[in-house]
Amino acid sequence: MSCRPRCWSTGSVLSAAPEPWRALRERAPDAPIALLARRRRPRFLVALVIAVALALTGTSIGLALLVRHAPPVLTHSTFVDNFNGPAGASPNYGFAHRVWYSDPCWRTGCGGDTPTRYSSANAYLDGHGHLVLVARRGAHGTCGTGPCLYTSARLTMVRWSGPSYGSTSFSQQYGTFSARIKLPTGKGFWPAFWLVGSNIARVGWPRSGEIDVLEAYHGPHLVEQHVAFGRAGRVHRYGSGWPLPAGQSLSGWHTYTVVWSPSGITWEVDGQTTLSLSAAQVGPDWASEFEHPFSLILDLAVGGLAGMPSPSAHWPAKMLVAWVRVTQTGH
Numbered sequence: 033m034s035c036r037p038r039c040w041s042t043g044s045v046l047s048a049a050p051e052p053w054r055a056l057r058e059r060a061p062d063a064p065i066a067l068l069a070r071r072r073r074p075r076f077l078v079a080l081v082i083a084v085a086l087a088l089t090g091t092s093i094g095l096a097l098l099v100r101h102a103p104p105v106l107t108h109s110t111f112v113d114n115f116n117g118p119a120g121a122s123p124n125y126g127f128a129h130r131v132w133y134s135d136p137c138w139r140t141g142c143g144g145d146t147p148t149r150y151s152s153a154n155a156y157l158d159g160h161g162h163l164v165l166v167a168r169r170g171a172h173g174t175c176g177t178g179p180c181l182y183t184s185a186r187l188t189m190v191r192w193s194g195p196s197y198g199s200t201s202f203s204q205q206y207g208t209f210s211a212r213i214k215l216p217t218g219k220g221f222w223p224a225f226w227l228v229g230s231n232i233a234r235v236g237w238p239r240s241g242e243i244d245v246l247e248a249y250h251g252p253h254l255v256e257q258h259v260a261f262g263r264a265g266r267v268h269r270y271g272s273g274w275p276l277p278a279g280q281s282l283s284g285w286h287t288y289t290v291v292w293s294p295s296g297i298t299w300e301v302d303g304q305t306t307l308s309l310s311a312a313q314v315g316p317d318w319a320s321e322f323e324h325p326f327s328l329i330l331d332l333a334v335g336g337l338a339g340m341p342s343p344s345a346h347w348p349a350k351m352l353v354a355w356v357r358v359t360q361t362g363h
């Protein structure tokens with residue numbers, strides 16, 4: 033499709049690409065590599081003999097007819113946001129209709145019991161091709177079981193109010209979900225880019241399923257990557273932290289990605305595979321919690337798993353997002 037700087041599509045979900053071909057070693061694990069290679073030669077020789085015979089007889093049938101070609105695998109964009117717009121503009125600037133919603137967490141509780149109140153005023157474009165989520169000190173009201181101490185932003189694609197309550201502006205089952213992000217560092221900040229089941233308003237969390245493309249709450253060098261699923265009172269989690277290469281920090285620009293298919297989920301940082309989870313590892317819950325569309329969330333929490341900010345924390349704290357891209361693969 034023709035895609036302007038900021039576009040999206042909710043076309044029908046295509047099946048994921050087939051699994052990679054199996055290595056010869058899997059077919060005959062005990063055979064030496066040379067023997068495995070030799071076993072393929074007769075087929076090639078037969079094809080060559082037939083091609084030569086056809087050429088000598090003047091037959092116009094080409095050698096290409098002897099080779100079985102797999103259908104091409106195509107990848108297309110289903111959602112792109114490059115956050116182009118004037119400084120101070122809404123995250124939805126340039127879209128024909130609203131895509132990002134501010135999630136005040138008053139219905140879901142937001143988990144983590146953070147002392148953070150979320151507001152649409154804390155998310156805006158900076159005029160240089162970035163989305164800014166900003167956390168500030170000072171708030172009012174109650175957050176979880178205690179007072180609110182900070183304001184910040186949490187953008188979701190789920191509508192938590194109005195006549196379309198529970199619907200989503202965009203969701204997709206399977207594909208590649210990526211974002212290029214620069215994070216605030218320091219104790220107390222808990223930024224995240226994650227996916228949640230688009231059925232969350234109906235079934236609740238964690239039954240909706242959750243895929244954390246990126247979380248950060250253990251220092252400036254550790255990328256947290258997890259999934260969560262299960263039922264209330266029986267939450268299962270899988271994942272781990274991945275340290276950035278020496279000399280790199282979360283405060284620099286990095287591309288965070290998950291590749292989600294019917295067979296499992298793979299995490300990447302800057303194109304490097306960092307973690308994988310198979311459907312078999314999840315077990316029976318995979319079918320109910322990872323075989324339906326998910327939508328996107330970007331948020332900057334304060335407190336919770338990250339602990340309380342230190343007195344030396346820099347305010348306001350900003351999470352910058354250069355782009356978000358979703359693609360899907362099919363024939």
